[in-house]
Amino acid sequence: MRRREFITLLGGAAAAWPLAAHAQQPERVRRVGVLLPAAADDSQFQTWVGAFLQALALLGWSIGRNVRIDTRWATANAETIRSYAVELVALVPDVILAHGNAAVGALLQTTRTLPIVFPVIGDPVAGGFVESLARPGGNATGFMNFDFSFSGKWLEVLNQIAPSVTRVAVLRDPALGSGTSQFAVIQAMAPSLAAQHKLPTVYYERFFVAAGGLISYGASLIDQYQRAASYVDRILKGEKPAELPVQQATKFEMVINLKTANALGLEVPPTLLARADEVIE
Numbered sequence: 001m002r003r004r005e006f007i008t009l010l011g012g013a014a015a016a017w018p019l020a021a022h023a024q025q026p027e028r029v030r031r032v033g034v035l036l037p038a039a040a041d042d043s044q045f046q047t048w049v050g051a052f053l054q055a056l057a058l059l060g061w062s063i064g065r066n067v068r069i070d071t072r073w074a075t076a077n078a079e080t081i082r083s084y085a086v087e088l089v090a091l092v093p094d095v096i097l098a099h100g101n102a103a104v105g106a107l108l109q110t111t112r113t114l115p116i117v118f119p120v121i122g123d124p125v126a127g128g129f130v131e132s133l134a135r136p137g138g139n140a141t142g143f144m145n146f147d148f149s150f151s152g153k154w155l156e157v158l159n160q161i162a163p164s165v166t167r168v169a170v171l172r173d174p175a176l177g178s179g180t181s182q183f184a185v186i187q188a189m190a191p192s193l194a195a196q197h198k199l200p201t202v203y204y205e206r207f208f209v210a211a212g213g214l215i216s217y218g219a220s221l222i223d224q225y226q227r228a229a230s231y232v233d234r235i236l237k238g239e240k241p242a243e244l245p246v247q248q249a250t251k252f253e254m255v256i257n258l259k260t261a262n263a264l265g266l267e268v269p270p271t272l273l274a275r276a277d278e279v280i281e
Contacts (some may be wrong), residue, residue, distance in 0.1 A: 006027030027066045030236050032056075033088040033096035035103045037081055040073040044207055045099075046071070051222045052097065061236070071100055074103070082106045089114060095235045097228060104129055104140060115241045118142030119228035120221060124246055133246040138189070141241040143227055144248045145219040146204070154202045157217050157254070160272050161261070162200035209255045209280060214264065219249035252275040 019277070029156075038045040048264055059068040070091055072084035085106035087097055095115040098104045104118050108129060121144055124130045131137035132143075158165060193199065203209060204218035254272075257280045261268050273279060 001059060015208055029065075030061075030067050031091065031093040032067060032069050032232060032236075033067060033091060033093040034071040035081070035084055035088055035096060035098045035107065036071070036073055037102050038073060038077050039075050045073075046261060047100075048119070048225045052225040052229050055226040056232065059229060059232065059233040066128075067236075076102075078102060078106075082109070094233050099231060101127055108138075108140060113139055115235045115239070116140040116142075117228050117231045117235065119224045120145045120219075122146075123280075128159055130246055135242070136244065137242050139241050141244045141246055142231060143224050144246060145224060146219070146249055152203070153217055157272070158202045158216060159257075161202075161268055162266055165200060179233050201235050201267060206253070206255045206278070209257045209260075212260055213257060214260045214266075215254070215256050217254045218252060220251040220253045223251040224249065255280065 012245065034049065036045055036049070049071070053063070056067065063069055065104045068257065070093060072088055074084040079233070081102050085103070089107065089110045089173050093114065093266060095117060096107060096108055097117050097125050099118065099120050104121060104124075105118060105127065106113075107116050116139055118124070118129075118140065119142060121127070121129070121142060123145065124136075124140070124142070127131060129136075129138075129140050155168065158168065183204075189190060201208075203213050203216040205221070207220075226231040227250075234244065253276045254276045256268060256273065256276045258268065259281060
């Protein structure tokens with residue numbers, strides 16, 4: 001081989017080395033934190049997180065290949081939620097998924113830079129989490145599980161299943177709205193109060209009906225978590241939470257407990273049964 005040909009061949013091979021090395025580089029692994037106000041064995045939350053992970057996979061994110069998920073099951077204890085919020089922020093993930101007022105509030109007390117997506121929240125503006133629904137303005141955005149007019153739907157459903165009701169009581173936590181504390185108060189007080197006095201009750205989530213409540217009508221949280229995955233995907237691809245509008249729920253579900261209805265002496269109208277997504281017998 002002539003000297004000039006050898007030098008040309010050597011130069012071509014050297015030029016190809018960086019390209020080959022670049023092609024063999026593993027795909028960058030992004031980090032997603034998840035903060036949940038529930039225990040690790042909570043089957044309901046497991047279902048929602050599963051829906052989130054499935055939606056992420058459909059968007060091209062594969063655990064171990066290009067994304068890592070760091071999940072913290074904080075239970076409903078406020079101090080534990082705050083502790084895990086600090087722990088997650090210290091990991092410096094690319095984005096954090098946080099459920100509800102307590103988790104989002106704890107994270108925003110810890111960071112005003114790391115992106116946060118909430119799949120479920122009551123009123124993010126009143127909570128101080130975003131500047132407005134259209135333009136959140138900060139480092140958090142996500143999805144509301146109902147708007148203010150939605151409470152009228154609860155009264156409508158209650159009237160259909162118990163038309164004799166003329167006076168309605170509402171249990172809520174004014175500090176957190178639809179947050180963790182309100183959930184705990186309703187869970188602890190409403191079912192036994194309703195059973196003792198034979199009061200028909202309407203809830204915002206299936207959990208209460210599965211535990212013996214009469215009827216629930218609210219956002220599909222599986223759908224909410226799937227939609228949250230789309231925002232996590234967009235943030236991982238470079239978009240900013242400040243520019244992603246907070247969206248309201250678009251899919252709702254109704255669950256009726258017929259055993260409870262019978263115990264209360266109520267006959268569920270066929271039209272209401274036909275509308276139900278699930279009937280517990």
